[in-house]
Amino acid sequence: MRKKKTYRMGPLILFLVSTVILVPAAIMLIWIFTERWAWPDLSPQVFSLRALKEILGRKEETARLFVSSILISTAVALLSVTIGIMTSRALVFYRFFGKKIMSFFTVLPFMVPATVFAMGIQITFIRMGLNNTVTGVILAHLICSLPYAVRLLQDGTEAVGQKLEEQARVLGAGPGKAFFRVTLPMLAPVVLSAASMSYIVSFSQYFLTLLIGGGNVRTFTIVMVPYLSGGDRNIACIYSAFFLGVTLIVFWVFELLAGRWIRNTGGDYYT
Numbered sequence: 001m002r003k004k005k006t007y008r009m010g011p012l013i014l015f016l017v018s019t020v021i022l023v024p025a026a027i028m029l030i031w032i033f034t035e036r037w038a039w040p041d042l043s044p045q046v047f048s049l050r051a052l053k054e055i056l057g058r059k060e061e062t063a064r065l066f067v068s069s070i071l072i073s074t075a076v077a078l079l080s081v082t083i084g085i086m087t088s089r090a091l092v093f094y095r096f097f098g099k100k101i102m103s104f105f106t107v108l109p110f111m112v113p114a115t116v117f118a119m120g121i122q123i124t125f126i127r128m129g130l131n132n133t134v135t136g137v138i139l140a141h142l143i144c145s146l147p148y149a150v151r152l153l154q155d156g157t158e159a160v161g162q163k164l165e166e167q168a169r170v171l172g173a174g175p176g177k178a179f180f181r182v183t184l185p186m187l188a189p190v191v192l193s194a195a196s197m198s199y200i201v202s203f204s205q206y207f208l209t210l211l212i213g214g215g216n217v218r219t220f221t222i223v224m225v226p227y228l229s230g231g232d233r234n235i236a237c238i239y240s241a242f243f244l245g246v247t248l249i250v251f252w253v254f255e256l257l258a259g260r261w262i263r264n265t266g267g268d269y270y271t
Contacts, residue, residue: 025244031237051234066246069220072134073202074250076141080198081191083142084149088157106150109143117143118211125212132214140212141205145198152197156190192258196251203247220246 031037035048055062090096091103109117121140122131130136160183168178184191206221213222224239 028237028240031233032241034234048234051232051238054235055238062242065218065220065223066242068218069203070246070250072138072141072217072219073199075138076145076202077195077199079138079142080145080149081153081195083146084153084194085157085187085191087150088154091154092157093162107147109147114207118208122211131212132216134213134217136212137209137217137219140208141202144205144208145201148197148201149194152190152194153187156187160186188258192254195254199250199254200247203243 030044032052033047033049034044035050036046037044087106091099091106118140121143125131125136125140130139162183164186165178165183168182169175173181203219204221205219206225209217209219209222213219215222220239220243224236224243227236227239
């Protein structure tokens with residue numbers, strides 16, 4: 001009886017979740033071509049291509065924003081995954097003094113309010129000469145995204161374990177070859193999840209980018225958020241649609257690359 005209820009509730013929950021996601025997305029797309037849509041009418045009163053023409057008129061600037069945002073977020077994702085793998089292996093496989101404190105530090109950015117963190121790191125970066133630079137923005141984003149990557153990769157590392165890697169070492173493989181040919185392909189799904197999470201955390205950062213970048217580092221959110229808060233809903237919806245589209249495309253590329261990597265390294269057991 002419980003199985004039947006669970007089976008019946010599954011599609012209903014999926015439908016409700018899909019509705020919650022798709023209905024706002026559809027309304028956002030309608031607002032791109034809407035000039036006036038006043039309550040309580042269920043359909044727009046005035047349609048217009050004003051906002052779309054305005055965005056197309058500055059397509060070069062928009063393209064530069066997308067490229068800079070994607071490059072910064074991709075760099076953050078790669079650094080987060082690399083550092084996260086090393087950190088998770090240290091926390092899972094090794095014993096050392098201060099291990100519990102180090103594990104606590106990996107989640108510390110979750111506990112510090114974003115405003116407090118941004119103000120403190122801005123002062124530090126000014127003294128280090130990293131303020132108003134792309135490097136400073138990447139490092140600031142990296143600090144925010146690392147906890148997600150470390151936690152995901154730590155759980156994955158605990159699940160995979162070290163036995164297969166040790167067997168490869170016994171059979172003559174070196175430490176690097178054993179890790180890259182045995183352990184890393186098994187971690188590929190978790191690596192993809194960690195990279196995706198780190199990417200979206202970096203791509204959606206506004207206040208931290210504005211404060212550390214000082215206006216010199218212009219990303220997609222730096223341009224989009226003022227339209228969201230300024231009341232120009234048409235342009236804000238266009239930027240939001242671009243934001244969603246670029247994010248989905250990047251995630252699809254990440255998944256495609258991860259799938260090929262798994263197949264090429266002999267990890268197709270997990271696909």
